[in-house]
Amino acid sequence: MSTLSKAVITDDDFQKFREYFYRKTGIHFDDTKRYFVDKRLQERIEQTDSADFRDYFVMLRFQAQGDELQKLINIMTVNETYFFREEYHFACMVKAMLPELVKRKAPGEPIRIWSVPCSSGEEPYSIAIYLQEYWPDIAQYDVEIFASDIDTTILDQARRGQFSRRSVQNLPPPLLEKYFTPAQGGQHFDLKDDLRGCIDFARVNVTEASDTRRFRKVDLIFCRNLLIYFDDHSRRLAAEAFYDAMSPGGFICLGHSESMSRISGLFKVRKFTDAIVYQKPLTGEKVQS
Template sequence: MNTRTATSASQRAPSITPADFEKFRDFFYRKTGIYFDDSKRYFVDKRLVERIEATGAEDFRSWFIALRFEAKGEELQQLVNAMTVNETYFFRESYQFDCMVNDMLNEVVKRKKPGGRIKIWSIPSSTGEEPYSIAIYLLERWALINDYEVEILSSDIDTSVLASAHRGVYSARSVGQLPKDYLTKYFRRLNDNEFAISRDLVAAVEFSRVNLSDPADTRRFRDIDLIFCRNLLIYFDDLSRRVAAENMFDAMSPGGFICLGHSESMSRISSLFDVRRFRDAMVYQKPLSGDRA
C-alpha cells in the first residue's frame, strides 16, 4: 500500500472522541453492568471502530443513534460479544473443584432427600471449559454422582461463546491441564491442535444467555446449590457487583455455596454471605435461614 492509499484509508476510518467514549461507556454500563475506565480506551475504541465499519455507518454518531433505538437489540448483542473477553481452559483453578467434590457437595446433600436434585450454575460459561470441567470432576471424583439428579447450568452474556461451547471443539492449550486418561475418555482428537468433547457432556449442560446484573434475566434461576462465578465481577463497578451478588443470592437455595475468582472477595461486595474455609478453598455461603437482612 502506498502512502497516499494509507493516508486515504486512515481518513476514512471512524474516529472515537473522548466524548464519544464517555457516551458509549455510560450506555454500555447501563445495559450490562460492565464499566470501562480510561485505561481501556484503546481496547474499546478499536472494537467500536470495528462495529461502525461492520454496520456501514458513516461515523460514531450515526452508529450510536441506530444502536440506541434498534428494536431487536441485534447490534447491541454483537457489541457485547465484541467487548467481552473470554480466555479460559479446562481445570482452571481446580482447587475449587476439589472443594466441590470433597466438601461443598457433601454439605449440600445433607439437606437433600435421597435421589434429590442438585443444581450447579457456572457463570460466565465462556466457551464451555468451566461447566464441562465441573461435569468431568463430578463423574470422576464425586462418589455420590449416581445417587442424585445433578443439573449443570451455564450462562454468559456473549452469544458467540455460547455457540462455541455448544460446538465443543478445543485447542491443545485449552485441554493442556487435563489428565491424559480424561482427555482420551472424554475427547476425540480432530487434528494436532483440536479436540472435540463428548456429545454426552454437551448434552449434560444447559446453556443460556444471561446478564447477571439484570434481575429479569436471573429471575428464572432458583434453588441453585452451587455457583461458580469466577473472574466476572472484576469487570463491574461497586454498584453492579452488589446488584449481581443480590441476584445470585436470590437464585440460591439456603445453605448454597458460591465460588469467586482468586482475586475476588465477596466480603468487599456484600454482607449477605458467610465466609466458609474448607481444606481446599475459601468460599461463600448463603445463610441457612435464607432471609436477607
Template sequence: MKRLPAPAQKVLSRDDLQQVCDFLYQQTGMLFGESKRYYIERRVTDRVLTTGAASFAVYFDRLRSNPAEREKLINAFTVNETYFYREEHQLACLGRSLLPDLITSRRPGDKIRIWSAPCSTGEEPYSIAIWLLENWRLVDAYHIEIVGSDIDTQALEAARQGRYGERALSRLSPDLLEAYFEPAQYQYWQILHDLRESVTFSHANLIDRASLAPQGTFDVIFCRNVLIYFDDEARLLAADNLYDRLKPGGYLCLGHSEAMSRISGRFTTRRFEDAIVYQRPRDIP
C-alpha cells in the same frame, strides 16, 4: 462493505467515548474509560464499518434501537479467558466439602443444581462435569444438573459446540483427553456428545434481574473472575442477584482475587480445606 485502511478510520471524540462507556456499563456492569481508549475504538470502529454506518452518531442511534446490534457490540467487549480445570482447588472443594454438606438434607435421586455464570466458551461447566465423573463417588446417586450462562451469545454457541484447542486443554491429562474428547479437525478436540448433552447453556446478564429469574435457583454457583470488571455499585447489584439465585444453604465460589466480604454482608464466609467459599445462610428466607 470494503474495510477502510486504518489511517482513514476516525477515532472517537471524548464525548463519543463516554457514550460508549456509559452504554456498556448500563448493559453489562463492566467499567471502561479513557485508559481503554484503543481497546474501545478498535471494537466500535469495526462495528461502524461492518454495519456501514456513515458516522459514529448514526451507529450509536442504531445501537440503542437495535437489540441485534446491541448483542454484537456486547459480544465484542466480553473477556473469554478460560481453560479446563482452572482453579482446580475449587473443584476439589465441591466434591470434598460442598456436595457432602448439601446431601445431608437430600435423598438419592434428588436434584442438585450447579451454575457456572459467566461460563464463557464452556470450559468451566464441562470441567465441573468431568471432575465429578472422575472424583465424586456419589455422582450417579443424584440427579446433577449443570447450567452454564453468559452474556456473550457467541461464546455460548462455542460452548454448545464444545470444540477446544491445545491451550484450553493444557491442564488435562492424556487419560482425561482420551476419555472425554474425540479428535476434531485442525488440532482441535471435541467434547463427547453425551457430555455435551449433560450441560445446558443459557443467556443471562448478572446485573439484569429479569434475565436471571428464568434460570431458577441453585445449590452451588461458580461466578469467577467477572466482578473484578465491575465498580462497587455493579458488584453489589450482581451479589444481590447471585444471592437470590442461591437456595438457602447454597454455596458461591468466586475467583481467587475476589472476596464477597468486601462486597456484601449477606453471605457467610466458609473456609474449607481446599477453598474459601460464600454461603447463603440456611435460616434466612
C-alpha cells in the same frame, strides 16, 4: 468506509458509549481500556457502514431488535479460560461442599450447579468431568448443570464442544482420551456427545433481574473472574441476584482476586482445606459481621 480511514472516537464519544454500555450490561470500562474500546467501536462503525460514531450510536440505541448491541457485547467481552482452571475449587466441591449440601437434600431432590460466565464451556464441562471422576456419590444424585454467558457467539462455541490444544493442556492424558476425540490432526479436540449433552446453556445478563429469575434453588455457583469487570453498584446487583437464586446453605465460588465480603454482607465466609468460598446462610441463620 475505507479501512485506511478509521472513525475518530472523541473523549465525549467514549464517555457517552461507556455510560450506555454500563447501563445495558453492568460492565464498566475505565480509561485504561480506551484503546480496546475505540478499536472495537471503529470495527463496528465500519462494518455497519455508519458515517461516524454519532451515526452508529443513534442506530445502536434505537435499533428495535437489539442485534447490534448483542454483536457489540460479543466483541467487548473477554473469554479467557481452559479446562480445570483454578482446580482447587473443583477439589473443594467434591471433598467439602457437596458432602455438606447433600445432607440437606430430600430423596430425589436434584443438585443444581450454575457456571457464570461460562465462556466457551471449559468451566461447566470441567465441573461435569470432575463430578464423574472424583465424586464417589455421583451415581446417587441427579445433578443439573446450568451455564450462562452474556456473549451469544461464545455460547454457540460452547455448545459445539470443540476445543484447542491449549484449552485442554491441563487435563490428565487419561481424561483427555476418555472424554475427547482428536480432530484436525490433533490440533483440536471434540467433546464426546454424552458429556456435551449434559449442560444447559443460556444467554444471561446477571445484572438484569428478568434474566436471572429462571435460576432458583441453585446449590453451587461458580462465578469466577466476572465481578472484577463490574463497579460496586453492579457487583451488589449481581450478588443479590445470586443470593435470590441460591438455596439456603448454597455456596458460591469467586476468582482468587475477588472477595464477596467487600461486595455484600449477605453471605458468610467458609474456609475449607482447598478453598475459601461463600455461603448463603441457612434459614434463620445470621451472618456474623
